[in-house]
Amino acid sequence: MxxxxxxxxxxxxxxxxxxxxxxxxxxxxxGRAEYTFDIKLPGMxxxxxLRSPHPHAKILNIDYSRAMEIPGVYGxxxxxxxxxxxxxxxxxxxxxxxxxxxxxxxxxxxxEPVAAVAAITEEIAEKALDYIDVEYEVLQGVYEPLDAxxxxxxxxxxxxxxxxxxxxxxxxxxxxxxxxxxxxVREDWFKxxxxxxxxxETRAAVSSYxxxxxxxxxxxxxxxxxxxxxxxxxxxxxxxxVRVIAQYVGGGxxxxxxxxxxxxxxxxxxMKLFRPVKIIYTREEDFIxxxxxxxxxxxxRTGVKKDGTFCAREAKVFTNGGAYTGMGATxxxxxxxxxxxxxxxxxYRYDGYRVYTNTLPSTSMRGFxxxxxxxxxxxxxxxxxxxxxxxxxxxxxKNSHYxxxxxPGQATIASCGIDQCYDEIKKWIASKGKLPAxxxxxxxxxxxxxGGIFNWFDTPYSFSSAVVTxxxxxxxxxxxxxxxxxxxxxxxxxxxxxxxxxxxxGDIKVHSGDTDHCPADLGAWGSRQTLMTGNATKMAAExxxxxxxxxxxAQSGLNIVYDLDIKDxxxxxxxxxxRGEEFVQLVRKALRGKDGQRIVGRGYYTxxxxxxxxxxxxxxxxxxxxxxxxxxxxITLVDSMTAHDCGQPINHLGLIGQLEGAFSMAAGYGxxxxxxxxxxxxxxxxxxxxxxxRSTEMxxxxxxxxxxxxxxxxxxxxxxxxxxxxxxxxxxxxALFHRFGIQMKECPVRPEMILNALKEKKEKEAQGK
Amino acid sequence: MSDPTNDPVICPVxxxxxxxxxxxxxxxxxxxxxxxxxxxxxNAQGLSFIDLLIDQATTPGNASYQILADVIEKTRxxx
Numbered sequence: 046m047x048x049x050x051x052x053x054x055x056x057x058x059x060x061x062x063x064x065x066x067x068x069x070x071x072x073x074x075x076g077r078a079e080y081t082f083d084i085k086l087p088g089m090x091x092x093x094x095l096r097s098p099h100p101h102a103k104i105l106n107i108d109y110s111r112a113m114e115i116p117g118v119y120g121x122x123x124x125x126x127x128x129x130x131x132x133x134x135x136x137x138x139x140x141x142x143x144x145x146x147x148x149x150x151x152x153x154x155x156x157e158p159v160a161a162v163a164a165i166t167e168e169i170a171e172k173a174l175d176y177i178d179v180e181y182e183v184l185q186g187v188y189e190p191l192d193a194x195x196x197x198x199x200x201x202x203x204x205x206x207x208x209x210x211x212x213x214x215x216x217x218x219x220x221x222x223x224x225x226x227x228x229x230v231r232e233d234w235f236k237x238x239x240x241x242x243x244x245x246e247t248r249a250a251v252s253s254y255x256x257x258x259x260x261x262x263x264x265x266x267x268x269x270x271x272x273x274x275x276x277x278x279x280x281x282x283x284x285x286x287v288r289v290i291a292q293y294v295g296g297g298x299x300x301x302x303x304x305x306x307x308x309x310x311x312x313x314x315x316m317k318l319f320r321p322v323k324i325i326y327t328r329e330e331d332f333i334x335x336x337x338x339x340x341x342x343x344x345x346r347t348g349v350k351k352d353g354t355f356c357a358r359e360a361k362v363f364t365n366g367g368a369y370t371g372m373g374a375t376x377x378x379x380x381x382x383x384x385x386x387x388x389x390x391x392x393y394r395y396d397g398y399r400v401y402t403n404t405l406p407s408t409s410m411r412g413f414x415x416x417x418x419x420x421x422x423x424x425x426x427x428x429x430x431x432x433x434x435x436x437x438x439x440x441x442x443k444n445s446h447y448x449x450x451x452x453p454g455q456a457t458i459a460s461c462g463i464d465q466c467y468d469e470i471k472k473w474i475a476s477k478g479k480l481p482a483x484x485x486x487x488x489x490x491x492x493x494x495x496g497g498i499f500n501w502f503d504t505p506y507s508f509s510s511a512v513v514t515x516x517x518x519x520x521x522x523x524x525x526x527x528x529x530x531x532x533x534x535x536x537x538x539x540x541x542x543x544x545x546x547x548x549x550x551g552d553i554k555v556h557s558g559d560t561d562h563c564p565a566d567l568g569a570w571g572s573r574q575t576l577m578t579g580n581a582t583k584m585a586a587e588x589x590x591x592x593x594x595x596x597x598x599a600q601s602g603l604n605i606v607y608d609l610d611i612k613d614x615x616x617x618x619x620x621x622x623x624r625g626e627e628f629v630q631l632v633r634k635a636l637r638g639k640d641g642q643r644i645v646g647r648g649y650y651t652x653x654x655x656x657x658x659x660x661x662x663x664x665x666x667x668x669x670x671x672x673x674x675x676x677x678x679x680i681t682l683v684d685s686m687t688a689h690d691c692g693q694p695i696n697h698l699g700l701i702g703q704l705e706g707a708f709s710m711a712a713g714y715g716x717x718x719x720x721x722x723x724x725x726x727x728x729x730x731x732x733x734x735x736x737x738x739r740s741t742e743m744x745x746x747x748x749x750x751x752x753x754x755x756x757x758x759x760x761x762x763x764x765x766x767x768x769x770x771x772x773x774x775x776x777x778x779x780a781l782f783h784r785f786g787i788q789m790k791e792c793p794v795r796p797e798m799i800l801n802a803l804k805e806k807k808e809k810e811a812q813g814k
Numbered sequence: 815m816s817d818p819t820n821d822p823v824i825c826p827v828x829x830x831x832x833x834x835x836x837x838x839x840x841x842x843x844x845x846x847x848x849x850x851x852x853x854x855x856x857n858a859q860g861l862s863f864i865d866l867l868i869d870q871a872t873t874p875g876n877a878s879y880q881i882l883a884d885v886i887e888k889t890r891x892x893x
Contacts, residue, residue, distance in 0.1 A: 194868060194871075204850070206853075206864040207867075209864070212848055213846070220876070396871060398871050
């Protein structure tokens with residue numbers, strides 16, 4: 046049974062902080078919610094993609110004449126049917142735009158699209174793939190970053206010496222001097238694996254190109270605006286001629302805001318055939334041909350004083366970037382930044398190297414580089430505390446961020462509740478009492494951002510925007526560019542809008558995921574929507590409210606407009622709440638007073654002068670109780686506790702759901718989800734062999750919500766739900782350390798690794814080491 | 815070392831002043847940018863951009879950045 050506690054609840058709001066069920070919940074559970082899979086258009090064809098069987102090869106020739114002879118096949122496209130534009134999300138950094146979704150000359154990973162077929166049925170399209178003859182010149186491949194930087198390694202992209210794709214350097218303080226002050230220095234190497242996003246809805250798209258040269262794309266994505274802009278770029282169209290609709294999306298987790306083969310190939314086929322084309326990925330395609338969490342090799346050197354005061358840290362990281370850049374360059378930067386979190390370092394230095402390999406490209410995924418960083422950091426900190434004989438919680442607390450702390454040259458921490466997180470975790474540990482012999486508790490701390498400040502997309506639009514329109518019956522249309530991907534952002538925005546306007550959530554109709562009708566927004570990534578779109582929504586609602594109150598003021602005779610307020614649909618004088626009128630009556634008067642023009646409020650948000658990374662940071666502590674079977678090495682999670690500083694919660698139910706979901710994904714990353722490659726080939730691309738955590742393996746997910754107030758967030762809100770993906774793997778590793786004294790340096794921790802570590806430990810003990 | 819407050823080091827390739835304007839920050843900027851003109855400039859100084867980068871990646875400390883910073887200092891135009 047999960048336990049949920051609230052520490053520091055704020056004063057009551059009318060709508061905010063109450064339990065609101067997701068506004069799209071009924072449509073989803075009754076099966077009426079329409080996903081891309083459900084789209085059917087007149088004359089629609091079905092597409093399938095032919096994929097490279099080689100990790101690295103030149104494409105010499107593609108002959109699809111035999112495929113075209115199959116009845117029901119309408120067309121085939123290859124790279125030659127495209128403009129050959131190298132695309133990417135890095136419109137400000139062209140070097141990093143390195144991917145042709147249908148390559149013209151060369152393939153760089155197994156599963157890369159080579160050609161696509163459209164046919165009258167999916168089965169015919171699938172069959173036709175066997176009749177496309179591709180002549181390859183197979184090249185030598187390289188699969189690990191430390192091999193790919195060797196002098197004799199094959200060149201994956203022209204002009205990138207030693208296959209180094211991107212470098213990132215972060216440094217503050219006098220690092221060497223700070224190390225000199227240290228009385229204890231520890232160095233470790235770690236390896237962090239990849240992870241599949243595992244959205245329940247696989248990649249999917251329906252594209253429809255018309256003779257009027259307009260393109261409509263229904264797609265499962267995390268940012269309709271990104272898709273619109275990226276597709277216009279690769280198709281040589283104007284943004285306004287491309288419409289992207291993403292009404293219901295079955296999960297994203299960072300993998301769905303880049304172009305994928307489903308969207309691109311369906312669009313190219315549709316342009317060639319002037320028929321709508323639908324492409325839905327199979328689960329296997331989703332595994333082998335969509336990007337994954339970035340695998341990393343981490344070197345960490347940490348210097349501390351004997352009393353546990355942190356002095357300096359140096360980290361060097363090689364990431365397995367795979368064949369293309371994707372969002373991996375941001376993950377490379379963020380892993381370096383969050384590796385310093387949530388602690389104060391006098392000197393900090395990070396060098397990150399993203400390396401091309403002939404494997405599936407790696408990209409952003411929930412946590413965006415931070416889970417890898419915390420896996421290494423939080424275990425090493427635990428080992429240091431043990432080496433020095435210090436209490437690991439108190440050592441962490443002593444060095445933690447605090448409200449008002451400035452990460453030198455990087456960020457200012459305006460709100461920070463980590464101290465209370467430590468208190469709550471200590472209480473939970475104390476409540477456990479003496480544990481059975483095969484169980485132990487591990488913990489890990491971390492912090493995370495509330496949306497990135499980066500504008501590598503080079504958009505002239507504001508980062509987020511919202512438009513509020515009030516109808517004559519008192520209902521409210523809220524148009525936002527934010528993307529609902531199952532995380533509950535539409536509900537969050539409805540709550541913020543209702544609170545700001547003083548009406549009920551049921552009065553708000555949220556419109557999102559359609560570029561023809563919604564303002565531009567950078568979409569669902571980096572935990573940005575509650576804070577960024579939330580600010581835009583609040584601003585738009587407040588603007589509309591102010592316009593309404595101007596009419597109320599004119600008729601009431603009160604001193605100034607601010608003497609009035611709206612709560613629960615009742616427009617009233619603040620000092621005399623009984624004096625007022627219904628919201629809907631005021632709306633009608635205002636409409637008449639404006640010659641019938643609707644009340645429209647606009648809001649936007651782009652962070653300025655908020656540091657290098659993010660306007661706000663959340664903090665959290667994860668505790669896990671782990672049971673280990675020493676015979677088999679099998680791990681079982683028995684119990685868990687999360688203490689999370691989330692600012693002001695907007696929606697309790699949404700918050701709980703997000704934290705539980707993040708915990709399950711993080712736990713899977715820690716000990717189950719493993720992506721083994723052999724010569725560039727993923728060996729377990731199915732749900733049987735890829736061990737995703739199941740409900741029966743989930744322990745209770747107890748939560749202590751620490752309510753701080755974030756000045757930059759709407760009503761004081763900040764991130765909740767992505768950050769918790771970061772600490773859990775290390776907490777599991779730390780539990781193993783406490784139970785057995787073994788130090789796990791590779792993630793995920795698999796049973797054989799535990800058995801080997803135990804065997805090695807016994808052998809050392811037998812040798813008297 | 816130059817005094818960054820009075821005498822900021824400007825990137826000899828793109829003319830950008832990196833962060834504090836010190837030579838080491840200029841070196842960081844050159845490695846971070848890493849485009850063809852910056853790489854070619856480093857190589858033209860008798861260094862190997864990629865070897866320095868790999869050394870920086872595989873050994874502790876900031877030796878490569880310091881080597882490049884020293885070269886940047888030496889090649890600064892004399893007043």
